Amino acid sequence: MSLRRGAGWAALTAAAALLPSCGMVGALGDEDAGAQTATVGVLVPQSGWQQADGEGVVAAVRTAIEERAGDIGGWTVEVVAVDEGEKGDAAAEAVTELADGDAVAVIGGLTTPGVRAAQPILDDEDVLFVSPADVVPAHTLGADPAAPLRPYRSYYRTAVGAEPPAAALARYAVSGLGADTVAVIDGGDPAEVRAFTDAVDAAGGAIVASGADVAAVVAQAKTEGATAVFVAGDPEVAVQVSEQVRTARLEATLLGATAFGGEFAETGPDGAVRAEPAELDATAGIRSGSLAEQTGVALGEFGAAAYDAATAVGTVLARCLPPASSASSARKGCLGELSELDFAGATGEVSFDEYGDRSGGSVRFSVLRDDRWESAAADG
Known part of the structure; x- marks a missing residue:
């Protein structure tokens, strides 16, 4: 497998001055001639108050994909950063372009409007979507956490909520x-x-x-x-x-x-x-200093969770790409693989429940029935 950052990354760097210029990782040898391409999109704001957080997310994703994607013969994986917009206003257009191409996964979505705009588009195209920032219950449980119904089967999150x-x-x-x-x-x-x-x-x-x-x-x-x-x-x-x-x-x-x-x-x-x-502390397990050294930039609020998201995606790609004839045909297989993962991440143990939530990562609701507290999620 070869990994390279695509033109989208260069465009983001020029526009938002997020990171130094990123070239191809390793020269493509003869064995890579004609290699198929799969794209991992990184959806982050290019400007505004969350630009610095976006920098940490993109760098963390790049680092984890390099480490975890493994040797996928016949495939070139690109990490392409696209603009979410300050208020999520550019997210729909950005992810539509990715889904129309060879995207197999999108990591990001730092704003609630951005997540909501991207979810239906990526779900319709079976593109894996993992947010390191979102903790809004409705995005995974539906409108009523006491009667949960997963709105989008392609959506997961590695965020650990610190909200009261x-x-x-x-x-x-x-x-x-x-x-x-x-x-x-x-x-x-x-x-x-x-x-x-x-x-x-x-x-x-x-x-x-x-x-x-x-x-x-x-x-x-x-x-x-x-x-x-x-x-x-x-x-x-x-x-x-x-x-x-x-x-x-x-x-x-x-x-x-x-x-x-x-x-x-x-x-x-x-x-x-x-x-x-949440059962997990928002800072639990972060490898202080070493991960920031690996990425080359400050992690920001969501960088560590983005690293875990990309670790999960990179692991999945090593499983779902080899048997696939194209990036689009690999998408459904990638979705199925992610739900099975369980590993020690930068922010603690990473696994997902049936709704795509980080296990133990969000505020838990329970309802009193017959003198016993029952998990609200168990009602669904």
């Missing part, structure tokens, strides 16, 4: 439960209250009652027609809230993170939803 569970729960309340009016009870964790409140606002919902007085907040929640009540902080407060909601006959879903520990499961109502942190 309360913020992810707020998005779930508004988009998944349709709770556009929410009450918030501060049981002793103001930071959790802020994270939840800010995320509700960002998602287009409204906080109609808030405070530390349980009875007063529940009464106002009923008056305002709140459809969800979030409890922050102390599990004992959560028990009080559950009792008060029952007494007031308030029809609202109880939500919590740290507050839903302890004895809450024994007293809380069926249908209460809990959010817990």
